[in-house]
Amino acid sequence: MATTELVPRPATLVKVTSESGDVMSFEMQFNDGSTMDSLPGQFVEVSVQGYGEATFAVSRLAQDRKRFSVSVKRMGHLTKMLHRAAQDEVVGVRGPYGRPFPVDDWKGRGIYIIGGGIGLAPLRPVVDHVAAHRSDFAGLEILFGARSPQDMLFKNDLAAWAKDSFIKLHTTIDFPAEGWNSRVGFVPVVAKDLGVRPDNRVAVVCGPPIMIKLTAVALKESGWPEEGIYTTLEAKMQCGIGQCGRCNIGAKLVCKDGPVFRLDQIPSNAL
Amino acid sequence: MSGSWKLLKRESLGRFLDELTAGAELWVPRRKGTRWEFDRYEPGKPAAFPASIIEVSAKALFFPRRRPIARFSPKAKWSLEPVELPAAPRIVMGMHPCDVAGVRYMDRVFLGNDHPDRLYEAERNRTTIVGMRCSEMKPTCHCTDRNLSPDETQGMDAVFAETESGFLFRALTEKGERLLGSPLLEATEQKPEAKEWPKGRHLVPAPDELMELYDDDFWLEASDICLTCGGCTFACPTCTCYLVADEKFGDEGERVTAWDSCQFLSFSRETSGRNPRRTNAARLRNRTLDKFAYSFHKHGMSSCTGCGRCVLICPIRRSFPQLGMKLKERAEDKKKSKARVS
Numbered sequence: 001m002a003t004t005e006l007v008p009r010p011a012t013l014v015k016v017t018s019e020s021g022d023v024m025s026f027e028m029q030f031n032d033g034s035t036m037d038s039l040p041g042q043f044v045e046v047s048v049q050g051y052g053e054a055t056f057a058v059s060r061l062a063q064d065r066k067r068f069s070v071s072v073k074r075m076g077h078l079t080k081m082l083h084r085a086a087q088d089e090v091v092g093v094r095g096p097y098g099r100p101f102p103v104d105d106w107k108g109r110g111i112y113i114i115g116g117g118i119g120l121a122p123l124r125p126v127v128d129h130v131a132a133h134r135s136d137f138a139g140l141e142i143l144f145g146a147r148s149p150q151d152m153l154f155k156n157d158l159a160a161w162a163k164d165s166f167i168k169l170h171t172t173i174d175f176p177a178e179g180w181n182s183r184v185g186f187v188p189v190v191a192k193d194l195g196v197r198p199d200n201r202v203a204v205v206c207g208p209p210i211m212i213k214l215t216a217v218a219l220k221e222s223g224w225p226e227e228g229i230y231t232t233l234e235a236k237m238q239c240g241i242g243q244c245g246r247c248n249i250g251a252k253l254v255c256k257d258g259p260v261f262r263l264d265q266i267p268s269n270a271l
Numbered sequence: 272m273s274g275s276w277k278l279l280k281r282e283s284l285g286r287f288l289d290e291l292t293a294g295a296e297l298w299v300p301r302r303k304g305t306r307w308e309f310d311r312y313e314p315g316k317p318a319a320f321p322a323s324i325i326e327v328s329a330k331a332l333f334f335p336r337r338r339p340i341a342r343f344s345p346k347a348k349w350s351l352e353p354v355e356l357p358a359a360p361r362i363v364m365g366m367h368p369c370d371v372a373g374v375r376y377m378d379r380v381f382l383g384n385d386h387p388d389r390l391y392e393a394e395r396n397r398t399t400i401v402g403m404r405c406s407e408m409k410p411t412c413h414c415t416d417r418n419l420s421p422d423e424t425q426g427m428d429a430v431f432a433e434t435e436s437g438f439l440f441r442a443l444t445e446k447g448e449r450l451l452g453s454p455l456l457e458a459t460e461q462k463p464e465a466k467e468w469p470k471g472r473h474l475v476p477a478p479d480e481l482m483e484l485y486d487d488d489f490w491l492e493a494s495d496i497c498l499t500c501g502g503c504t505f506a507c508p509t510c511t512c513y514l515v516a517d518e519k520f521g522d523e524g525e526r527v528t529a530w531d532s533c534q535f536l537s538f539s540r541e542t543s544g545r546n547p548r549r550t551n552a553a554r555l556r557n558r559t560l561d562k563f564a565y566s567f568h569k570h571g572m573s574s575c576t577g578c579g580r581c582v583l584i585c586p587i588r589r590s591f592p593q594l595g596m597k598l599k600e601r602a603e604d605k606k607k608s609k610a611r612v613s
Contacts, residue, residue: 005386006515006528007341007353050345050524052517054542076542111330209545236541239517240567243388244531246539249547250482250560251568256384259397270547 005241008092009034009048014067016087019153020146021120024083025059025071028091035065036093039100039262040125041232045240047092048068048081057122057259058096068162071121071153074159097240098259103129114215114234116187118151118208120144121208122232122259127161133168138200145172145187145207151178170194188214191222198224205231213271214264224266233259233270234250276463277456281437287455289314295360295399298332300325309363309448320365320433323421326583328508329363329370333377333394340390341526345519351526356393356546362450364401368423369414369578372404373508375426379570380511394467399446402427404463411579413592415471419577422468430462439463475575475595476602478564485556492550493594496587498578501532503581503589504558509566509574514537533557559594 015027047053092118172183235247235254242256301310308327405421429447566574
């Protein structure tokens with residue numbers, strides 16, 4: 001038994017996928033064969049021994065709940081070390097932590113997913129869940145934006161979603177690029193153009209803070225109440241369990257009271 | 272439970288402490304340079320108990336500054352193994368009420384959730400706290416303003432007070448009772464002198480009034496001379512923010528938790544460079560509101576015990592009681608101007 005929650009369990013990388021120039025996905029499973037009991041929106045702490053650990057959203061959970069993935073953008077020291085890791089290497093994992101998206105409360109409603117860049121990672125399990133339980137939901141619409149065609153993540157998923165008649169997919173890139181024949185423009189601008197109405201829908205937004213903020217503005221202009229918009233916030237975290245003290249927004253801890261928040265439940269200065 | 276007072280004659284103190292070390296590690300206050308802190312008792316070396324505040328809080332005995340949580344061999348791919356839980360019995364003697372209140376708050380942080388910290392729990396379980404009533408309040412002490420008193424015994428296993436003739440001890444829990452069985456402790460009719468302590472003042476606005484001042488200029492004015500050294504957070508008996516890091520020394524590696532401070536620029540800085548608390552003002556506001564507002568939401572009690580250690584350590588002599596008073600003035604002004612407008 002771990003002496004403290006802070007000591008991770010070993011997990012072996014079973015598949016390493018390069019998603020884009022600076023994003024890789026790591027599929028892994030616990031060495032002791034135990035399951036990852038994460039719900040959409042929850043996160044884990046992943047360690048590279050000797051280099052520390054960092055917080056990542058679970059970006060996919062296999063049906064047997066044994067294999068799970070994180071998708072990692074190369075940003076700092078730890079993510080650089082992770083990007084060097086190859087299949088069969090061992091990392092440490094603890095979690096899942098945090099409050100998940102209340103997908104059960106959304107039954108009967110349409111789901112509007114809006115992701116920007118690596119912000120799509122925590123939203124993919126929501127897409128997976130809604131698509132797998134499609135009879136429970138009144139539709140699934142996805143808007144995903146990336147900087148350029150090369151930065152489009154989860155290309156296999158995007159192709160599959162585009163073919164799925166249950167899913168309405170929109171993709172956009174920030175600036176025009178050769179060979180790109182979908183939308184061009186920042187996510188909030190495209191969200192405004194699309195003008196999806198809030199009628200019996202829930203919007204789920206994740207991306208860089210500025211994108212979340214401006215997308216919320218765009219949605220509100222289309223008549224969305226704050227109670228209909230969910231987001232998952234990023235913050236510097238170390239413990240993931242409400243102790244280390246650095247991820248608070250006022251009295252709320254992003255790791256424990258979030259990372260999933262309904263827009264009306266976070267202070268306006270959080271974004 | 273609480274037993275009756277027992278008297279330990281002054282000349283028997285050394286023998287009593289020697290007796291205690293037979294069954295446990297004993298920690299007592301020790302003067303180091305200009306300040307007091309806790310140290311292992313050395314038999315034969317006289318012990319003394321300050322009448323009031325021990326400048327270096329006992330926090331580190333329960334939550335060490337640097338605390339290995341696992342060990343690994345840097346050469347192996349994965350060899351992280353959790354450290355053994357400490358189990359040797361330990362007695363901490365002479366903690367004052369404000370320091371013990373700090374432990375009560377830490378209990379909520381580390382044990383009052385779904386992921387109890389087993390290392391902290393082990394430190395708590397192996398420790399018997401023999402607290403000490405203060406016989407004076409220093410100018411920086413303001414525990415009476417924080418719902419505490421120099422006589423408070425909550426959280427202690429036993430308590431003692433220094434008198435003319437020696438020390439009066441009283442057990443408060445079974446753990447405490449076990450320590451006080453020595454024949455050196457005599458039955459007595461004596462009781463510690465009841466002192467009149469200053470009445471508690473409400474120096475700091477109530478949590479909801481404080482939150483009204485979130486966007487006030489006050490924080491800018493109050494923080495412009497703060498050096499952001501983090502001294503206040505390290506001295507505070509309830510500040511427990513920490514970081515997790517891997518450290519390598521040749522063939523040995525340790526994963527540790529180490530004290531961190533919300534006053535440091537890098538504390539909440541994200542890898543992207545985004546920093547929600549970039550300014551001194553934002554960091555001073557975060558600490559102040561955490562002490563006097565957020566802590567009520569998070570753990571049901573204020574995390575300021577009124578010990579004044581932050582004042583004693585501060586290089587610019589920032590006084591939290593004074594800060595509180597200024598905030599109170601600001602809150603009153605705000606109320607008045609609101610009343611005028613509506």
